[in-house]
Amino acid sequence: MNSLEGQFLIAMPDMQDENFAQSVILVVGHGSEGAMGLVVNQELADLRFADILDELDLGDPDAVIRLPDSIRERTVMRGGPVEKGRGFVLHTSDYVSGNSYRVGDDVCLTATLDVLKAMAFGPAPKSSLLALGCCGWSPGQLEDEIARNGWLTAPFSRELVFETPVEQRYEAALASLHITRASLSSDVGHA
Structure with a gap:
């Protein structure tokens, strides 16, 4: 199978694993050693960006408090069930540090503190998404799941x-393939 790096995985509606039900995952690495991805459509309900800054002591507390709400209240995504305490930032390629990994033409992945500081205090990437945790597949596992x-x-x-x-990303991902959840449901046509 060709590498799926830089593509989305969209869970089928009957996905039984609660970690992945109705998930959209960006594959950030895929090769002979396995695959890694980040869920991009599941927020962590009780965690905001300012909480991460406080937890990691990434700025003077007074400076963090003075950040605009648009920065302080940014959502944090549940990136997946692996390494739940580790942060990963997907961001546009206008921000690149020595620690950034290019996933595709216009998206990079950085998993170091410098990108969090830039997101808070500048110069920030034009667009970014912070996720805690990731998804991982052993060699051949993802290919097998796709085949099944x-x-x-x-x-x-x-x-x-x-x-x-x-909350619209799952349906939007399906729509990008010109399909809907109903067209994939195993219950379609049953009254």
Whole structure:
């Protein structure tokens, strides 16, 4: 199978694993050693960006308090069930540090504190998404799950990750393939 890096995985509606039900995952790495991805459509309900800044002591507390609400109240995504305490930032390629990994033409991944400081205090990437945790597959595991009809694949869309409201990303990802949840449901046509 060709590398799926830089593409989306869309969970089929009958996905049984609660970690992945109705999830949209951006594959950030895929090769002979396995695959890694980040869920881009599941928020952590009780955690905001300012909480992360406080927890990691990434700025003077007074400076963090003075940040605009648009920065302080940014959502934090549940990136996946692996390494739940580790942060990963997907961001546009206008911000690049020595620690950034290019996932696609217009998106990079950075997992170091410098990007969090930039998101808070500048110069920030034009668009970014912070996730805690990631998804991981051993060699051949993702390919097997796709072959067993667990996932659909879709091309990357910058708009889906950075502009589409979180609660609309699953349907938007399906729509990018010109399908709907109802057209995939195993219950369609049953009265």
